[in-house]
Amino acid sequence: METWRCHVRAELVQRDGSQRDPYAGVFRSLSELQEQFEVRQQIWEDVQSPSLDQDGITFVDLHLWLRESEHLNKKLSQTVSDLTSVLYFKEAELHYWQSQVSRYRQEALSLARGSNTMKATLNQQEFTLERQAKELSALQKEHTRLRKGMVEAWKEKGELLQRWMEEKKEEAARVNKYNDAQERWRRLARRLKKQLRGEAVKSSEVTEVNMTNGGKEAISKLE
Amino acid sequence: MADDKDVLRDVWFGRIPTCFALYQDEVTEKEAEPFYLLLPRVSYLTLVTDKVKKHFLKAVKPEDVEEMWFEYEGTPLKWHYPIGVLFDLHASNTALPWSITVHFKNFPERDLLHCLSNSVIEAHFMSCIKEADALKHKSQVINDMQKKDHKQLWMGLQNDKFDQFWAMNRKLMEYPTEEGGFRYIPFRIYQTMSDRPFIQKLFRPVSPEGHTHTLGDLLKEMYPAAIAHDGDSRKFQVLIQGIEPLLETPLQWLSEHLSHPDNFLHVCVLPVPTD
Numbered sequence: 001m002e003t004w005r006c007h008v009r010a011e012l013v014q015r016d017g018s019q020r021d022p023y024a025g026v027f028r029s030l031s032e033l034q035e036q037f038e039v040r041q042q043i044w045e046d047v048q049s050p051s052l053d054q055d056g057i058t059f060v061d062l063h064l065w066l067r068e069s070e071h072l073n074k075k076l077s078q079t080v081s082d083l084t085s086v087l088y089f090k091e092a093e094l095h096y097w098q099s100q101v102s103r104y105r106q107e108a109l110s111l112a113r114g115s116n117t118m119k120a121t122l123n124q125q126e127f128t129l130e131r132q133a134k135e136l137s138a139l140q141k142e143h144t145r146l147r148k149g150m151v152e153a154w155k156e157k158g159e160l161l162q163r164w165m166e167e168k169k170e171e172a173a174r175v176n177k178y179n180d181a182q183e184r185w186r187r188l189a190r191r192l193k194k195q196l197r198g199e200a201v202k203s204s205e206v207t208e209v210n211m212t213n214g215g216k217e218a219i220s221k222l223e
Numbered sequence: 224m225a226d227d228k229d230v231l232r233d234v235w236f237g238r239i240p241t242c243f244a245l246y247q248d249e250v251t252e253k254e255a256e257p258f259y260l261l262l263p264r265v266s267y268l269t270l271v272t273d274k275v276k277k278h279f280l281k282a283v284k285p286e287d288v289e290e291m292w293f294e295y296e297g298t299p300l301k302w303h304y305p306i307g308v309l310f311d312l313h314a315s316n317t318a319l320p321w322s323i324t325v326h327f328k329n330f331p332e333r334d335l336l337h338c339l340s341n342s343v344i345e346a347h348f349m350s351c352i353k354e355a356d357a358l359k360h361k362s363q364v365i366n367d368m369q370k371k372d373h374k375q376l377w378m379g380l381q382n383d384k385f386d387q388f389w390a391m392n393r394k395l396m397e398y399p400t401e402e403g404g405f406r407y408i409p410f411r412i413y414q415t416m417s418d419r420p421f422i423q424k425l426f427r428p429v430s431p432e433g434h435t436h437t438l439g440d441l442l443k444e445m446y447p448a449a450i451a452h453d454g455d456s457r458k459f460q461v462l463i464q465g466i467e468p469l470l471e472t473p474l475q476w477l478s479e480h481l482s483h484p485d486n487f488l489h490v491c492v493l494p495v496p497t498d
Contacts, residue, residue, distance in 0.1 A: 020240070026259075027259055
């Protein structure tokens with residue numbers, strides 16, 4: 001039982017032990033005596049006739065006892081009536097608690113059924129979770145592998161690009177070199193052509209002169 | 224709940240030994256002996272003092288008799304507060320029996336309500352029950368009861384019949400399981416060091432996060448001075464039904480088990496006695 005609950009129960013017992021119980025007996029006796037006194041006083045006031053002695057018992061005493069008995073009977077009837085109504089309420093309470101027990105039993109049964117269903121669902125969900133965890137693990141491994149491959153591919157691509165660039169550089173150098181050579185040969189050819197042209201012109205001039213001279217000679221000869 | 228039913232019975236059958244004495248200035252016919260009575264904590268003064276009235280009327284001239292009223296050490300006692308609350312507020316740290324002075328004259332109009340018959344007490348009692356149910360169940364439970372059920376609550380209190388009363392009152396103490404408690408807790412906090420009659424505000428038994436509220440939580444919210452902080456000495460005592468529950472006691476449980484028949488949890492905050 002919780003500490004606070006025990007504390008309340010103990011405090012209530014202590015409270016009654018100090019406030020009610022020491023005085024209950026005395027106050028009850030006092031109340032009964034007062035009630036008895038009032039009844040006797042009432043009876044005494046009612047009975048004001050002279051008494052007849054009969055075997056030491058007076059008529060007034062008999063009347064007093066009779067009235068007191070009537071009063072006690074009345075009190076007993078009231079007590080019986082109170083106990084009957086208490087019994088009635090206890091029975092009603094019993095029926096109520098029985099219906100509560102039945103209701104809570106039904107509730108407990110349906111909760112138990114619900115609990116079993118939920119346990120089965122939970123097992124199923126745990127199995128699904130485990131399976132999906134495995135799938136996730138496999139996918140993660142695959143993802144890691146593919147990522148590695150991609151990194152390697154990128155690296156390879158970089159290397160290939162680097163090589164291609166270098167080759168292109170070398171090719172460009174070669175082409176440049178070839179072009180330079182070609183240019184040099186062309187320049188040489190141009191110079192040679194020029195030289196040749198010059199020589200040709202010179203020889204044709206000489207030929208022309210010679211021809212002119214030859215013609216003239218011929219003419220002169222003819223003449 | 225079987226153990227807790229003992230708590231309900233202890234609360235119902237709590238008694239305060241009381242000595243009623245007639246005010247000296249009002250004794251005229253013959254000397255009136257004091258009248259001793261065990262007062263039920265959960266009832267009301269004017270409901271249980273018929274014998275007191277009958278006893279002292281013998282000592283007072285009929286023409287001097289007005290409405291009977293009570294006082295303790297000069298303080299008029301409000302009949303519409305439960306007897307246990309009056310005792311805890313005014314006399315819990317004094318010697319027993321509780322000495323109350325009876326008056327038949329000079330009714331203090333500014334301090335007390337008139338109570339000319341039991342029907343006035345019944346009306347007040349039922350009004351409190353309805354107010355409490357408005358807080359607990361939006362008045363659904365009390366409105367679903369028939370008039371005879373209301374009468375049974377009153378008759379149970381009037382005739383001091385525990386089973387008769389609780390046969391009906393248990394319905395007012397039920398709540399939907401999924402809610403975890405009442406909608407709001409009906410409570411009143413009384414202080415002696417204030418002009419304010421009592422503190423009454425809306426307070427739920429469960430926090431929005433689902434934590435169960437305790438007596439300590441209620442006092443922290445409504446009357447923080449009542450709680451001693453770490454290191455400080457205790458300045459106030461918190462009494463409910465004449466006892467000091469632990470501050471960690473759940474408020475819902477207190478409302479179900481330590482409420483008065485009017486369904487209110489009456490909490491008295493008093494300075495700790497110095498002697």
